[in-house]
Amino acid sequence: MQFYVTTPIFYVNGSPHIGHAYTAIAADVIARFHRLDGRDVHFLSGTDEHGQKVEKAARDVGLEPQAFTDRVSAEFRTMLARLEVSNDDFIRTTEPRHKQGATALWTQLAANGDIYLGHYEGWYAVRDEDFYAEADLTTHPDGTRTAPTGAPVEWVREPNYLFRLSAFQDRLLAHYETCPDFVGPAGKRNEMISFIRGGLHDLSVSRSSFRWGIPVPGDSDHVMYVWLDALANYVTALGYPDRTGPLWRFWPADLHLVGKDIQRFHAVYWPAFLMAAGLPVPRRIFAHGWWTIEGAKMSKSVGNVVDPLALVDTYGLDPVRYFLLREVPFGGDGDFSARALVGRMNVDLANDLGNLAQRSLSLIAKNLSGLLPEPGPPSEEDRALLGMAAALPARLREHVGRQALGDALEETWRVIRAANAYIDHQAPWALRRTDPARMAAVLRVLADTIRVVATVLQPFMPGSMARMLDQLGVPEGERDLSALDRPLAAATALPPPQGVFPRWVEEAA
Numbered sequence: 001m002q003f004y005v006t007t008p009i010f011y012v013n014g015s016p017h018i019g020h021a022y023t024a025i026a027a028d029v030i031a032r033f034h035r036l037d038g039r040d041v042h043f044l045s046g047t048d049e050h051g052q053k054v055e056k057a058a059r060d061v062g063l064e065p066q067a068f069t070d071r072v073s074a075e076f077r078t079m080l081a082r083l084e085v086s087n088d089d090f091i092r093t094t095e096p097r098h099k100q101g102a103t104a105l106w107t108q109l110a111a112n113g114d115i116y117l118g119h120y121e122g123w124y125a126v127r128d129e130d131f132y133a134e135a136d137l138t139t140h141p142d143g144t145r146t147a148p149t150g151a152p153v154e155w156v157r158e159p160n161y162l163f164r165l166s167a168f169q170d171r172l173l174a175h176y177e178t179c180p181d182f183v184g185p186a187g188k189r190n191e192m193i194s195f196i197r198g199g200l201h202d203l204s205v206s207r208s209s210f211r212w213g214i215p216v217p218g219d220s221d222h223v224m225y226v227w228l229d230a231l232a233n234y235v236t237a238l239g240y241p242d243r244t245g246p247l248w249r250f251w252p253a254d255l256h257l258v259g260k261d262i263q264r265f266h267a268v269y270w271p272a273f274l275m276a277a278g279l280p281v282p283r284r285i286f287a288h289g290w291w292t293i294e295g296a297k298m299s300k301s302v303g304n305v306v307d308p309l310a311l312v313d314t315y316g317l318d319p320v321r322y323f324l325l326r327e328v329p330f331g332g333d334g335d336f337s338a339r340a341l342v343g344r345m346n347v348d349l350a351n352d353l354g355n356l357a358q359r360s361l362s363l364i365a366k367n368l369s370g371l372l373p374e375p376g377p378p379s380e381e382d383r384a385l386l387g388m389a390a391a392l393p394a395r396l397r398e399h400v401g402r403q404a405l406g407d408a409l410e411e412t413w414r415v416i417r418a419a420n421a422y423i424d425h426q427a428p429w430a431l432r433r434t435d436p437a438r439m440a441a442v443l444r445v446l447a448d449t450i451r452v453v454a455t456v457l458q459p460f461m462p463g464s465m466a467r468m469l470d471q472l473g474v475p476e477g478e479r480d481l482s483a484l485d486r487p488l489a490a491a492t493a494l495p496p497p498q499g500v501f502p503r504w505v506e507e508a509a
């Protein structure tokens with residue numbers, strides 16, 4: 001069964017930061033989990049390169065927009081690679097395949113009578129690339145106005161093409177009614193429904209006061225509004241308008257993962273464009289929350305923008321991936337601090353999981369010549385722990401299926417904590433003299449439990465979990481969820497155990 005997941009395409013007006021890394025890592029975990037579960041996955045990311053905001057950023061550094069976007073888009077690609085994000089494709093909106101597809105989408109909307117030439121007069125925030133009503137603005141003592149997001153607005157008056165969004169109000173509401181899971185988290189659904197019920201105005205979908213965009217077919221005085229251009233990426237990357245190509249089987253998308261700031265574009269405008277074009281709408285749009293840094297909004301002028309690659313250089317990739325998804329429930333807001341990251345590294349990773357593996361594996365190395373023992377006759381406690389471990393894949397499938405990535409980790413840690421309690425209680429080190437057969441049975445229960453844990457954690461921490469599975473002697477081709485039904489071969493020679501998660505010790509000042 002296919003599974004198509006996307007990240008937003010990132011604006012190339014500045015270098016990638018921790019917020020972009022967060023979305024990409026979360027989408028990666030979801031993509032990897034579905035691959036592990038045997039699904040045919042397509043995972044798309046990319047960059048959003050047109051519009052006034054990007055044009056202005058290029059001008060500010062004295063570059064032509066194309067040269068500028070080439071450079072910044074490459075930085076996003078590098079970030080994804082360094083974070084081990086496993087996207088299958090990366091689309092740039094300046095690529096010919098995208099321009100052709102977006103042009104075809106426009107032509108289709110116009111042919112269906114859903115785009116007409118009009119006039120726009122109103123407020124526009126370049127930073128948000130969004131239109132605002134007067135009533136939503138804040139007026140400052142110096143007479144300037146800002147949008148609810150804090151972005152400065154300017155008065156725009158120009159001929160524009162408009163999309164007949166108002167005509168889709170009822171169809172959108174009906175869709176929300178029949179597909180209760182269309183939008184997540186659950187609270188966002190009501191927010192979107194009230195927005196639609198509040199009345200939809202036709203949407204300006206072209207701009208005629210600057211040039212950096214895809215020309216409107218048949219009227220090169222206009223370029224397409226950057227959001228129509230950008231949203232189209234999810235289908236142009238699959239080959240749209242060609243619906244007979246190999247990738248079209250992935251449409252409709254199973255999941256558009258977005259930040260909460262852009263939910264409305266995805267959950268209102270995008271389905272309306274698709275309905276107008278006669279295309280199926282995505283199955284689900286999930287919005288995650290917002291990161292602040294040590295309590296403050298991330299901002300270039302404040303100088304507190306966190307570079308994800310610098311974090312990875314300092315702390316290592318998997319602790320960063322783990323921290324971001326564990327620290328806050330997915331869908332809620334979070335605050336980043338190095339202290340909290342180090343806490344997670346030392347407690348969850350080094351103490352709970354790292355020690356569990358290291359203790360179990362070094363007992364096998366020392367007392368059983370490094371040979372994986374046979375399962376013994378199970379005790380009540382063995383059954384309880386193995387039962388918890390066996391239930392994990394199905395529990396995680398459920399959590400990941402509703403994007404509850406933090407819950408998936410919490411559920412896994414419940415098993416890890418139970419395994420630590422088990423090892424303390426069974427004290428296999430003491431059984432070595434008194435009951436070596438029982439010691440072997442206990443170590444096998446631990447090895448089997450760690451195997452399940454390491455298997456289901458692969459999407460979150462691919463590198464470290466590969467090393468843990470290597471140490472358990474799990475063959476490379478036997479690491480997906482279905483392999484868990486096949487017991488590991490007894491007497492497999494395990495490599496010498498090595499700590500996977502070192503403790504982080506602050507250097508003395």
Ligand code: ME8
Nearest residue numbers: 008009010011019020023048230231258259290291
């Ligand atoms: O909105 N915390 O691009 P973008 C959490 N090009 N996530 C954050 C974040 C933060 N502080 N800052 C950014 C755009 N993000 C459009 C999208 S899609 C057709 C077009 C994440 O680069 C969040 O997911 O401004 C946000 O939605 C995404 O980066 C893209 O931000």
